[in-house]
Amino acid sequence: MNGVEVLADQLFFSKEAAEFLGITVQRLNKLVKEGKIKPLKKNASGTIFHIDELERRKKELKIFSEVERKVGSGMFVFDTGTKCEALNFATLMNVLCMTEHKLEPLFDSFGKTHQLDIPMDMENMAEEYAEFFSVDRKVLLKEYEKAKMAFFTLRETDEIIKRGSRDYPPLLAKTEQAPRFLYIRGKKSLLYETRTVALVGSRQASENSKENTIRLARSLGQNGITVVSGLAKGIDVNAHLAALKSNYNTIAVIGTNLNQYYPSENRWVQQQIEEKGLVVSQFSPANMTERWFFPLRNGTMSGLSLATVIMEAGETSGALKQADFALKQGRKVLIPESALKMKTISWPAKYVERGALPVKTPMDVLRILAESNIFQADLEAEQLILDDFWNSQPEQEDATTWNSWSESITIEG
Known part of the structure; x- marks a missing residue:
């Protein structure tokens, strides 16, 4: 095989590249456009990709696409x-390459004249969806079957x-x-608990911050x-483990689907939460x-919590x-008061101002x-305990106070 033939085998046009990655051309x-794949050449004549770039993206996709096929006592x-509506919605997200935020108003508009919870493959529903969303019926049904299997x-x-x-x-x-x-x-x-607090922070957390968590x-x-x-590395997993070890309630809000374990080293923790707590x-x-x-799930995690404690974070941390x-x-x-005194970060002061x-x-x-009044506690009933605690505490340096926490008091209500 000469040099020209070798080079030809390493170059892919859009359709070939999409097939190589197992995605649609629209998705490619x-x-x-998002900069996640860089073409070798792009002009009016077409787009050309090099195999090295496609291999890189394929490996990256594999990290997030390996689905655990273990099923519970029976098939979903x-x-x-x-459930039927969720499947229809997920199918359209894939076919149209849309986020939930962008698809939802269109989906609800379709729902004004159609029943959204009827399976897409029943009667003439596929034709109705195809016409409204301007997609090919065969492509739609193919994606529907793939989504159903998932x-x-x-x-x-x-x-x-x-x-x-x-x-x-x-x-x-x-x-x-x-x-x-x-x-x-x-x-x-646990989904209906109203006494909920989120603990979040750096994946590369210090030992002190892990202990405080x-x-x-x-x-x-x-x-x-x-x-x-x-359920991320660092602060998150230590928060979950502390609750699990003491048989306290814990909720994990993950940035993948329920069948994925990311990062893989926290798989066993996620499995414990599936049994003893709740994974959302x-x-x-x-x-x-x-x-x-992952940043999207932070909005959900915050929404499920009445308060969020940032245990430790850098300037670009997802916890922020x-x-x-x-x-x-x-x-x-x-946030830790000691963080306000750290000269290497500026976010604590900014968030206190907010x-x-x-x-x-x-x-x-x-x-x-x-x-x-988050938990509608009876402060008067607790005042004596609080006063006794503060009166019995020796003076400590601010830098060490956060790292020498005492045991809890009891909040009623």
């Missing part, structure tokens, strides 16, 4: 209108909850970030407060996981995305929650 074009059953990988006991239904968590329903559908696995009752998670759990986090996702098993899913969401949602944001509250100890966290 979107990835190019489409026995409710909500949904079948869910466990029989998994549930899908639609926004607006009585099963939708009331705290989240009050926010603009409330997803149309929630996919849940585990103890459904464990202390605070235990204090919250001792007071009947559900610990919410995102806003993403269907039919939709390819994207990196921007959650702080932004929490402030917009009118929820409390708490309404975040500095705290030194778990006691501070509980006091703020009580004083803000």
Whole structure:
């Protein structure tokens, strides 16, 4: 094989590149537009891709596309209108390459004249969808079948909850970030907890911050407060583990679908939460996981929580995305007071100016929650305990106070 033939084997036009990646040409074009795939050449004549670039993207996609095929006691059953509607919605997201935010108004517009919870492959529904959304009927049905197979990988006991239904968590329903559908696995009752606090922070957290997270998670759990986090490395996983080890309630809000375990080293923690707590996702098993899913889930995590504590974060940490969401949602944001004295970061002072509250100890966290009437605590009943605590505490340096937290007090209500 000469040099020209070798080079020819390494170059792909759009259709060939899409087939190589196992996606549609429309999806490929979107990835190019977003800068996730860089073509070798692009002009009016067409777009050419080099195999090295396609291989790179294929490996990246594989990280998020490996689906666990383990099913519960039986195959997922489409026995409710909500499940059928979720499948229709997921299919359209894939075919149209749209986000939930962009698709939802169009989907609801279609729903004004059509029943959204009727399976897309029944009667003439495919034709109706194809005409309204200007897509090929065969392509639509092909994607529908692929999406259905992905949904079948869910466990029989998994549930899908639609926004607006009585099963939708009331705290989240009050926010603009409330997803149309929630996919849940585990103890459904935790979805309706109103005493919830999110602990978030850096994936590369320091040992001190991890220890503080464990202390605070235990204090919250001792007071009947559900610990919410995102199952990421660092702060998140330590918050979950602290709750699990003490048999306290914990909710994991993940940035993938229910069948994925990311990062892989936290797989066993996620499996424990599936059994003892609750795992929540806003993403269907039919939709390819994207990196921007993770900041989206921060809005959901904040919406499920009455307060968010930023345990540790750099200037570009995803935890700050959650702080932004929490402030917009009118929820409390708490940060370590010691972080305000760190010269290497500027975000703490900025967030305090926006309404975040500095705290030194778990006691501070509980006091703020009580004083803000978040948990409708009887402060007078607790005042003696609080006074005794403060009077018995020796003076400490601010830099070490956050790292020497005491055990919790009890908040009633």
